[in-house]
Amino acid sequence: MTQITKFTDDSILWDCFRDGNEAAYTELATRYYRTLLHYGLRFTPNVQIAEDTLQDLLIHLWLHRGNLNETASVKFYLLKSFRHRIIKTLKPLSGELELTQQLDDHLMEFSSEEALIQDESETGLKNQVKELMTQLPVRQREVVYLRFFQGLKSEEIGALLAIKPQSVSNILQRALSNLKEMWPITPSFSFIFYSFFEIIL
Known part of the structure; x- marks a missing residue:
């Protein structure tokens, strides 16, 4: 019998969960609850x-659980499932137009463990990016979030949003261009700014 710990690989947890292992289910729920929320x-x-x-x-x-298939990425599967369910939940409550407006207006907040930049010298960059992200169009904001804060690949984002991987790349490029245009370049932020875009390009 497989021993379930917080270090157990996602794929093993998923297989055990599908077989009815409650410990595996609990570990997966605990591992991804905050990310999904x-x-x-x-x-x-x-x-x-x-x-x-x-x-x-x-x-x-x-x-x-008995009807679930194998998956190459548990995280992607859960994000996709939750996205579908929450949109389905919200549509009867607010209507599609209001839902879109909520997406445009809502401030994107990132937890400390989701932040790309951990070094203290780059705290200013993180705050600047957080603020500027709210000015991006909703689709650009979601793609950037999924790519750089959730670590999904372009192919996975494309499948999640029902668009082609090339479209994902195009959206990312437009988002980066928009951020560059909005960025208040100063000598103190110049080096960090270009280092950041070198990382994500």
């Missing part, structure tokens, strides 16, 4: 709705 808050500022929808998803996964 933060992603849900990209769609609505209502924490209660995001939490309730996430709980519904986790219950659904457990009840239908």
